[in-house]
Amino acid sequence: MGCWLNVGVKGSATWPREETSIEFDGRTLLLKPATRDTEQSIHIDLEEISDVEALTLINRYLSVLSWCSDAPMESLYGGYGTAVPVSAPREPRAIGSSIGFQFYRNPETNEKVQLALALYREGLTVNSLPCAFLSYFKILNMFWLDKTVTVNGKRENPIVDGIREVLPALADDLALDRLATLRAREPDVARYLYESGRCAIAHAYSDPIVDPDDISDLHRLSEDIHIVKAIAEHLIETQLGVSRSIFG
Numbered sequence: 001m002g003c004w005l006n007v008g009v010k011g012s013a014t015w016p017r018e019e020t021s022i023e024f025d026g027r028t029l030l031l032k033p034a035t036r037d038t039e040q041s042i043h044i045d046l047e048e049i050s051d052v053e054a055l056t057l058i059n060r061y062l063s064v065l066s067w068c069s070d071a072p073m074e075s076l077y078g079g080y081g082t083a084v085p086v087s088a089p090r091e092p093r094a095i096g097s098s099i100g101f102q103f104y105r106n107p108e109t110n111e112k113v114q115l116a117l118a119l120y121r122e123g124l125t126v127n128s129l130p131c132a133f134l135s136y137f138k139i140l141n142m143f144w145l146d147k148t149v150t151v152n153g154k155r156e157n158p159i160v161d162g163i164r165e166v167l168p169a170l171a172d173d174l175a176l177d178r179l180a181t182l183r184a185r186e187p188d189v190a191r192y193l194y195e196s197g198r199c200a201i202a203h204a205y206s207d208p209i210v211d212p213d214d215i216s217d218l219h220r221l222s223e224d225i226h227i228v229k230a231i232a233e234h235l236i237e238t239q240l241g242v243s244r245s246i247f248g
């Protein structure tokens with residue numbers, strides 16, 4: 001009996017109209033077309049391969065396909081453990097609704113506030129974890145210089161120092177949980193977030209580098225982003241004085 005990983009796929013690259021098996025890196029990938037009720041999808045039997053390795057392999061395939069087709073291809077991820085390949089259901093729309101919707105906020109007139117809120121929304125909506133991480137980090141960069149400078153003969157980076165100073169003020173539970181984990185192994189969490197997060201995402205010349213196909217990298221960022229997002233929220237609320245209430 002098999003143990004299948006089922007991954008929905010969204011994008012505009014050429015895709016088979018009928019169920020098709022292909023060989024990729026010595027593994028068999030089963031491609032299913034979209035239907036009225038399901039997404040197009042990729043399936044792999046997890047025999048002699050871990051789910052992390054399989055997800056990374058699928059991401060590698062989608063990257064090649066995107067490059068060859070000059071078209072976006074996004075993994076919607078999914079579940080595993082089925083005895084046979086199971087198509088991914090159509091991605092639902094998450095809509096918050098209210099019978100009596102009340103909103104009493106005026107447009108923000110401060111350009112810095114406008115930019116901070118725009119970057120925050122981008123971080124919430126951009127369909128890439130590394131890019132979302134950078135969106136939140138750019139909010140930090142609005143307050144602290146991201147450049148190594150010499151102060152009184154000592155080399156410093158204001159954004160790293162700023163992160164270090166604000167970490168004790170965070171109250172978000174997810175951020176605090178991740179902080180506790182990082183503090184057990186990282187001597188300087190602020191520098192870790194900067195070098196293994198911001199720099200590793202923004203650059204691809206030397207280590208550390210974030211590989212957006214590597215599930216291990218994405219797992220780590222999915223935890224670290226809670227801290228960066230919480231810092232961004234703290235700065236918007238305390239330094240820019242932006243309320244989170246719909247009543248102003």
